[in-house]
Amino acid sequence: MSVYTPSEVVEETGFSLDTLRYYEKIGLLERVHRNAAGQRRFTSEDVSWLGMIRCLRDTGMPIAEMLRFAELVREGDHTIADRVKLLEEHDRRVEDQIATLRERQRYLHRKISYYRSVL
Amino acid sequence: MSVYTPSEVVEETGFSLDTLRYYEKIGLLERVHRNAAGQRRFTSEDVSWLGMIRCLRDTGMPIAEMLRFAELVREGDHTIADRVKLLEEHDRRVEDQIATLRERQRYLHRKISYYRSVL
């Protein structure tokens, strides 16, 4: 288990340092370890958890729901069924997002064709 | 050319009345006609323009860019090439959004499978 400095985590995850601190403050990221000088030292678990957060955030999950998920994870293995339920519901929303995007894109394409036809 | 009351437009477009007023205020919607009592009466052009707005908004275009597009439309036919350019750039971003969503969804699916495997 290697250890990551804040700037390494910024590099790896694409989250800003302020965002990492914010996520820790609101409890989306469990209290991060500190070195003797009080500076954060992230574990690889922290980094992979942030990978999950990145996925959920990029797919539009609100922070409040990510917090619910984080809580389930903290509660231990007996919540795995609940996590599956939560992620599957989210997956359905992602599917809907893609479908809507595709539909709107068709509209966009029709509009572009129309404009091209009158050029 | 039929005429629509505010509540009809709300119904047709899915935008709230406040949002319609807001769009008019910021110039995304051209000054809407009024009846003798000062109440808004929308034309079918207004409604179809709102359809375009709906499409752009649902695909994540920021209001500032919709305003640029609205301005091009107001300037007349000689801006059609520019409009095509703007819409095509947007279309590329929509494509990227879909691609990102699909990739994140794969992550989600792997996670769900993993959870299912340990249930």
Place this chain on the structure above:
DNA sequence: CGTTGACCTGGAGTGCGCTCCAGGTGCGAG
């Protein structure tokens, strides 16, 4: 004639998700 309901205005307030800031610590390089 009174009430209801759809609508009006200008402006303040909201929720989300960060982002920035001031002032401070500790460490390694020159």
Place this chain on the structure above:
DNA sequence: CTCGCACCTGGAGCGCACTCCAGGTCAACG
């Protein structure tokens, strides 16, 4: 020894896109 730099904290501020509110008008219905 001094400098620069990465980092720390608590808290304020921001940008976006609405959303809500108070107080008012007008027309139609019973």
